[in-house]
Amino acid sequence: MLKVAVVGASGYTGVELLRILHCHPEVAVTCITSEQSAGKPVADIFPTLRGRYGQILENLEPVRVAEKADFIFTALPHKAAMEVVPTFVKLGRRVVDLSADYRFSDASVYERWYEPHMNPELLSRAVYGLPEVRRAKIKGAKLVGNPGCYPTSITLGLMPLLKQKMIDTTTIIADSKSGVSGAGRGAKVENLYCEVNDGFSAYGVGGVHRHIPEIEQELSLLAGEAVTISFTPHLVPMDRGILSTVYARLAGNTTAADLAKIFADVYEGEPFVRVLPAGSFPSTAHVRGSNFCDIGVAVDSRTGRVIVVSAIDNLVKGAAGQAVQNMNIMCGFPENLGLEGLALFP
């Protein structure tokens, strides 16, 4: 059994890791930390865990955590992650970090959108953990920067088009919609039930969301050229799920059938990407609680554009599930181990 720590377990990503790991047959969770609630039983914070997780939440003392666990998930805010990850790495622990701190190959990009990086030298050793793009590198990684939720949905939606150079990369617009869990568990008026329920809104309009450089890093790599996109996130009155609607001008004369074939080819054998049949489009409801990314594609022949619609559960394929998928790859487990849970519907 692999001894695993979940660092930062009082948020929604933390509890989702615990939910998934409970059914993983090769894992024992040996350490759970939370700065806010240290000393309390984790099941007091998340009653869903009652009867199955008896652990007390611990303070985050990196050396102690490393003593207790061989594999560490850090589910901390950015900055808090880079304060402790170097210790874990130095002590030889394998780490999947779910913050933004190890997602960028270029420290200056991180610093432009976030803040000064405390250990930029680690960036070259970290692997961006999108298995569909760089499974081989993840296999040998000691430190994985787990992708953001929006970047996962958009990159998987565009990968086949970019690889095959099917689109004019100056025309990409990604209009994304997220459930409220993406905003975290902080006590803010704007995330109260009555503020969110039965309403829909945009935020971060005008190219200012911090996921943009991450998306552009990945798209540029896939395209083999610098790609700049327009990206607008929105808030949907639902707990979980991200749906991205991505628009681009087709480079040549391409039919829906061509596209379907390309998508099917690129994703053949992928355990967690499902390309829908022509004319079908995904719903976040159909991936809720699962690690799938569902993708539908259409051609708008009137305007010469392709429209890709992709859906994930932001807490699973967009966070904790993908983190466990990365762990499976890093540790040589079957990639889908503990991740076969189908969506809860309804």
Place this chain on the structure above:
Amino acid sequence: MLKVAVVGASGYTGVELLRILHCHPEVAVTCITSEQSAGKPVADIFPTLRGRYGQILENLEPVRVAEKADFIFTALPHKAAMEVVPTFVKLGRRVVDLSADYRFSDASVYERWYEPHMNPELLSRAVYGLPEVRRAKIKGAKLVGNPGCYPTSITLGLMPLLKQKMIDTTTIIADSKSGVSGAGRGAKVENLYCEVNDGFSAYGVGGVHRHIPEIEQELSLLAGEAVTISFTPHLVPMDRGILSTVYARLAGNTTAADLAKIFADVYEGEPFVRVLPAGSFPSTAHVRGSNFCDIGVAVDSRTGRVIVVSAIDNLVKGAAGQAVQNMNIMCGFPENLGLEGLALFP
């Protein structure tokens, strides 16, 4: 008191008309029809009306309706509307039709997207009822084709940009999101609570939604050139509201401040359009139940695009409220009469 009929009152648009008209001081509702439920008290179908509407739902016999009412709202499906509207018009009744049947100036466009038109000669006499665009013509109209919900939100969002020729009209993408009431009150599995709740999905992807020709008709008129757009509607787990996020390439060097001024100028004095301050963006929650269209604008300087976000209540400014606004204009009432209800929040 103006004697008013609501024809087709068993759907959500019908009951919304009755809700609004109940507080209109110059109106008496003298006739309510429903093919499905004729003979039953309207308050049995919609318990919200109990104690205030004692009427029995009648069969739709056009001549009888015209005898009872001087002003008629037809809230019927398309095709059903054009079967009765000519009679109302011939008998000298003023009509606001909420279907698509009288929204197009060119019958062939209607016929390409819908079906053969039964009285195309009426189209030239009908006025497209978007007051912010053609208030003067509505004033003298006998027959108004009340705009669709998506077209209202997108046209109001783009009008200032098109009038001022600020954008490259070949680059317009409208990504719209609607509450479930837009799908009507038919008993369909896909609109069941458990199918819709806590999920988000796209539909009509690829340029196939019937509101496209209506939107393009209006945008082309405003632009003074033929405009083709990409439009994707989505379904939001909420009762009411449409939010449209519209993207276009800016034609020149335009700042957010320029745009704010242009929007403020164009909509100055408009009773129901609220241009939000720079950096603020609308939520459907803030227009729920009201006749407002809220608009926010941003410039994405990284990509040279403008992003307009507009929000309406699809049943009010997108249907029944706009219909009453048109009635007020046609009848010489103050335009906001009976429409001052603020949004229900939360």
Place this chain on the structure above:
Amino acid sequence: MLKVAVVGASGYTGVELLRILHCHPEVAVTCITSEQSAGKPVADIFPTLRGRYGQILENLEPVRVAEKADFIFTALPHKAAMEVVPTFVKLGRRVVDLSADYRFSDASVYERWYEPHMNPELLSRAVYGLPEVRRAKIKGAKLVGNPGCYPTSITLGLMPLLKQKMIDTTTIIADSKSGVSGAGRGAKVENLYCEVNDGFSAYGVGGVHRHIPEIEQELSLLAGEAVTISFTPHLVPMDRGILSTVYARLAGNTTAADLAKIFADVYEGEPFVRVLPAGSFPSTAHVRGSNFCDIGVAVDSRTGRVIVVSAIDNLVKGAAGQAVQNMNIMCGFPENLGLEGLALFP
């Protein structure tokens, strides 16, 4: 025009008062206060008001408020209300207080469930503002203690049974369910969207909720004897609405038809109580945004119990709407003035 102040306008009850008063033809809102947000435009706090309320939120200086307004609504937390209401009363202003501070005739009851009362001498001059029970007294009142939301729904549900001595008053159980707006607008984790959505829970179980003494005060008065009840509140994932299901053993042989007649008789002529036909039961969806209390009654002949189901909008008939109804009565306006808005459905 009556000059009206809304004191404490940054909560959901405050904004609901502003929403309702905007359509009241005899009222001008001349002063709006908020301790949290003084100095900011009220429309910045509640964008629903934009374009209609241009006021800046003021600090709560009682003498200044009294100078600006002849009628004052205090929408403050308990205790904060009794710090300012005496000043308003002393200066001759009429007041409807929406807190618990002036609901009790017996200061010791208040003090047992809340805290020491700062001006118990005012209690005898305050009138409990449930118009269906004591309209005449409200008419002459200078200070009205506006009823709580749960007490309104339960008292209206039981009044006919108690007046007619139809039930064994030792067997009353009230199981109530409330929307989330009842919990206020404070930034608390437990009221976050993701904590509340798609879940249902009880709270205050075991006879500990502070509305119990208020309910028992009113029921005892109606019964002419001391009444003790079991009361359990629950939280429903919805914005607004309270539905109470009330059980009691019938005292004699009473049929559903008997009960229907008694309810109809007692509530005949009441503008805002709707007794539903036999076999029909209310939904909070049918009173959402309106001032109605809908009531349905059944007899369970197997167990000899009556079951009363009553529904209100907690922010309207349970707070702001009832407060305006009280104002109308106190000021001699038609009781339904500004309160004719029908429920927003869907």
Place this chain on the structure above:
Amino acid sequence: MLKVAVVGASGYTGVELLRILHCHPEVAVTCITSEQSAGKPVADIFPTLRGRYGQILENLEPVRVAEKADFIFTALPHKAAMEVVPTFVKLGRRVVDLSADYRFSDASVYERWYEPHMNPELLSRAVYGLPEVRRAKIKGAKLVGNPGCYPTSITLGLMPLLKQKMIDTTTIIADSKSGVSGAGRGAKVENLYCEVNDGFSAYGVGGVHRHIPEIEQELSLLAGEAVTISFTPHLVPMDRGILSTVYARLAGNTTAADLAKIFADVYEGEPFVRVLPAGSFPSTAHVRGSNFCDIGVAVDSRTGRVIVVSAIDNLVKGAAGQAVQNMNIMCGFPENLGLEGLALFP
């Protein structure tokens, strides 16, 4: 591997069985039937299954089903179940029937509340499948009548009190609240999103719901005397979950501490019942998607009543999960096999 059939897989209970069985290590689903959708891939009906269930839905031909499977779940409406179950039993297949058809020991009770029974002789061989009450009998059973969702939540809530004779059984009132999936997947206006969302209502008021005789059968058995209850179901705007609030007069002087001990003792070792600590009460959100029944207990010393609050997921512990739990017991698998999935939260 046990070959399993799911008969009647186009409803929410059917798809929930498939979701759970997919992660059950001892089971292979070899046959899936649906009258409505025979011939179509099951993943077309439920896109959540795509990529994991390739099966085509079959017609329900009992002999053929029995040839393909050793263990059969019938997820059919009542009456449809008793048309096919006898064939399965005769052919030696073990069956868990999720309808009401085999829940009653007394055919006349079934016939009073449902309709004539077609094979009453089978009732004596069927075991009511509530493992916490009669695990031993289930072990040897060939045919299990899987309990209803309301009965499961209420019986588990009351079992300790009845076994220990703590309450006056003439005073039991069960006020239950259910998510919308309990109403099934039929295309009915009343279950449309817009009819249900943001509202709360009672139904089946007055002792008329068909789960009453089932509840009373079980409570009477536990109490050792005939028990009659008042039961009112309600509809909550959420997908899943049942919460029951149960009231009864305490027979003697019993403290909350006494009750806590009794509940803890009775449920010690139960894999799926979690008794909450004193002062804590369950939420359906904390059992969503899991097989747990969470129970909280309070004493109302003012009225001498005990209040028990119990929560389950109606589709899991209230249907498909309990059915699999029964299968595990019948087949000698560990009782929790495939059922360890924790609640999806948020």
